[in-house]
Amino acid sequence: EVAGVYPKIMLDGDMDAGAWSCGMVAGLIHDIPTCEELVSRIMSEADSLIRDRLNKFL
DSSP: OOTTHHIIIIITOOTTSSOOOOOGGGGGOOOOOOHHHHHHHHHHHHHHHHHHHHHHHO
16 A cells, blocks of 8 residues: 555655655755755855846946
């Protein structure tokens, strides 16, 4: 029964319990950074985007 598999996978974290699904974004994941690395990347990308957009107004 497939319906009984999802709670084991999603709630219990038992990835060997059966079939599970993921979205297309899974193909875009290339690494698993620490929280510190992730926040640093986000801040760096945001800084670059803001600076690039502000330069267009000057």
